[in-house]
Amino acid sequence: MTTLLKHLWKKATLTTLTVLAFTLSGHAQDAKTEADLQAIMQQHDMIGLSVAVVKKGEIVYTKSFGLKDVESQKPLTNNDIFRIASISKSFTVTALMQLVEAGKLSLEDDVSKQVGFEVRNPRYPNKVITLRMMLSHTASINDSQGYFTLDSIDPAKNPNWAACYNNYEPGTSYEYCNLGFNMAGTILEKITGERFDQYVKRHVLDPLGIYGGYNVDSLDASRFVTLYEYNADSSSFTPSPSAYNPRRQEIRNYVMGKSTPIFSPTGGMKMSAPDLARYMTMHMNQGSYKGTRIISKKSARQMQAKIADNGYGLALKTERNLIPGISLVGHTGNAYGLYSAMFFNPKEQYGFVVITNGTSAPEVNEYNLALADVINSLYKNLIN
Template sequence: MLRKKIFTTLAILLASTLAFSQFTKTEAELQALVEKTNTVGLAVAVVKNGKIIYAHSFGAKDVGKNIPLSNGDIFRIASISKSFSATAIMQLAAAKKLTLADDFSKLVGFKVRNPKFPETIITLKMILSHTSSINDSEGYFNLDVINPEKGKNWEKCYNDYEPGKGYAYCNLNFNMVGAVIEKITGERFDSYIKNHVLNPLGLYGGYWVESLNPALFTTLYEYNASEKKFVPSPMAYAPRTEEINNYVMGYSTPIFSPTGGMKISATDLAKYMTMHMYYGKYDGKRIITKKYAKLMQTKISDKETYGLAITTTDKLINGKTLKGHTGSAYGLFSAMFFDPKEKFGMVVITNGTNGGYTDGFNNIIKSSFNVLYENLVK
């Protein structure tokens, strides 16, 4: 009995030593990457078999104030936000409040038709999969641009191909989706996401700036190539108080940017990612049904890797097909990708970098994923 306890204790000590060694190696390699790519700050989180096994932050949260980045700090994560909007739609579809085949015009409250193909219905699924033939040429910060009753150039919001017959990534699609969520639920978009996605998962974050602790905001920095320096982007956390005070439910929704305005930490984003990895369930709580979770991750076609706010790639980690999303805005770059079969995933976020791209991914993002995979997952 005593011998068994000794062996058990030795095994635990050995495992702890090996883990510590791997974490030390990982941190040294990531720190070297931060320096090599001229990165301001970097936050990472790794999930394996449903648990966060590693989370760490490097560099600065605020350069001017000399504040280091920490794991609890939150970022405006840009386009990964789209998956929160799609998750909400999946909840409503499961509750039979709408269907993905619905005519989007009827859902959003104004005519959404490509003038070159006026008889072709643009469905909710087309909007979510970026196959709607809609583009961002007229902007996407208000719905007037595409509303025929208000936008002078609304026809320019459509591409030349028939809806459903082509793919073009489009932010306006998801800002309209946010308006639909309000129309269907009667709940303001930011509140719906908080009450039906974030709170059930025990996550801190949201779309409404003034509902969050400003001390947690990570300053985002855009690189100015001509001046060879990083410049802060305060508009990333603009409160837009006046616009919110004059808010029109089901129409003013782009103020919160359903397409890119979620603010959350890398660690909490990793928990949210784990919910998708386990097809809608995390920590005993089901957020969306398995059917709709899988649908989000299913490519529209072999040609297009996008599903419903979740894309598929084999370019991030060699030999691995991953599901997830990237984001970039105001100098930030973010990535959330996971393997639903092998049950591992990673979140990597930087608040400013100048390291270039490889295979369509920012270098600090791609390199960090590979370091984390090789050291902590593989």
Template sequence: MVTRSIRQFAITGILTLCIFLPGYAQPEKAEAGINALMQQKQVVGLSVAVVKNNKVIYSQAFGLKDLESGTPLDKDHIFRIASISKSFSATSIMQLIEQEKLSLDDDMSKLVGFTIRNPAFPETVITLRHVLSHRSSINDSQGYFTLDAINPDKNPNWAKCYNTYEPGTGYMYCNLNYNMVGTIIEKTSGERFDQYVKHHVLDPLRLYGGYNVNLLDSSRFAAIYEYQVDSARFVFSPGAYASRKEEIDNYQMGYSTPIFSPTGGMKISAGDLAQYMIMHMKKGRHRGQRIMSKQSALLMQAPLPGKENYGLAISTTDKLIAGKTLKGHTGSAYGLYSAMFFHPKEKWGIVVISNGCHPGYTDGFNTVIRQTVELLYNSLIL
């Protein structure tokens, strides 16, 4: 009996010790840290997911789904994830390229059906690659919620959509780029943008989400709030999930696409976004499905020349976690902040989404999102 008790004590001691050793997951530590962070900073809610060895090992939600009812945020609630949405659009383009229906070097004018040329450099072709990598010399100064902004037949100020440098020689992040990409997906595939992404990306990976709010369960939407620094209060953002039913009823294929916001309108949970991230980590394949080729996945992740380290809707950074070079994307809109970053060689990644938090930034990342990523990494990955 004494020997058995000693053995049990020794096993218990080893297990207890393992919890505090590097390399062992410490979810309690992560949760304590996140709860403390939410007390220190202004945060409505946080939903997180952690991937290790290409598998989701942790998924949890903190805070509130909405402030009005005080409903707790659940890990199955979905968010408009903002600019991480661009990678879904780029993934769809890579599929069409693999089918030889498109080329990255195609002329945007031919693809969208009206002239896309920087008036200062009329002989320089603006290509699909330029647009996907934000090297098109196009800007958002005329807006991006309709293609009328850049269409010479619709906007007398169309020339203001272009910067003063030659396409391909400079970088400017531009939402209009990706709303045009959505249009190209429609023109090339013959499917409405939201349906194409559902049928060819979400459904094969068994993910719940989409760009069309009318086809999703609104009870699962996490309300989004913008923090007003001057008044130190959160203001509800109704536009995040606004129905576009009337516009969809009068939809013009190959032109009305910005209604769905290919540049930022995906709605999905943190857990399902993590599953999508795994597909990119595994170079295009997940859950028994080949979504795109290894070559296409690597091309998306490869940063083009320039200090921005941006590829095709996937950026590369060494500024999020010290000593680690990560691939992924951030998002911010309506008060929401999101991040999806992974280390393809070490096979881990982290997704963090907040439906409202203080808008402060540290080294190019929202401070609340950044600190949450660090907590999850230190507790569950390191």
């Protein structure tokens, strides 16, 4: 063998060994990650868990554990879809920001002019309640009268409408409010003339190549993950079939600009963890995903910018305690026993989506303790 051939053979062998070493290291890393996640699931009585991790614009890890449905013992897969609860709010704002960019709407608009009835805190009747306030939970509106119909806050429909407002001046303090986001979905319909669920699908989901939606009957029901409410008194789980209530009769009688809460702009999106990670990446990349721009950089920055004292912006919140010492932007969800979280670091370009369909772990400071453990594990094993 000539000296050149020996050199080339040695170089090729070293390259092969290097690739093999990286592959084995990756497998060991994945095995460690999965062992940690399985231990967290056992610690917090998690029925199922689906996760996705993004680095530099790419999903680098996605995995599902546990059960999709306890009764049938079906395993959970990455293809299965959950009702993701309040992370849905960011889809509503993303859609509205498109209208802001088109000049059809302003964040400083008086909400009263958009919803069709007066929206004023009776204690501060001269203070305009703006769309920005409503989308940042600083409008002084609350959910005390319910949020499944806008009649609860309409002075002409509810004699107790004033109870929908808190004692403080609009724009000065924060209270999480689902009613405000159902109102926001109604505003989108009134401006576009397009049904809320269909607008979001056409203008946000389809351009991103994402499977999901607010309308149950537009989706493959065989992919729905059963959600389980935990009862601490009996230490037991109960399925929540109402999470996927199709509400067909209400949709048949749908009134544009009024019936919007049927689709729950505040919490009704259904989607898989990997697809939610793709959507998250769009926000992490300031409104663009793989060459497709959904909103402008300015709109993306506005959504992520802190408005409320707790770090909440426009359906995205800056969270500084989820991973100690790390600032993340995102949102959580909690409904029907499901807990979800979507958080990313826009500077370092990594992020996490974690969803469980049932756990005994409680929610503290607007995020679930089990999901916090999962995110910290993913950060430790795959990012740090």
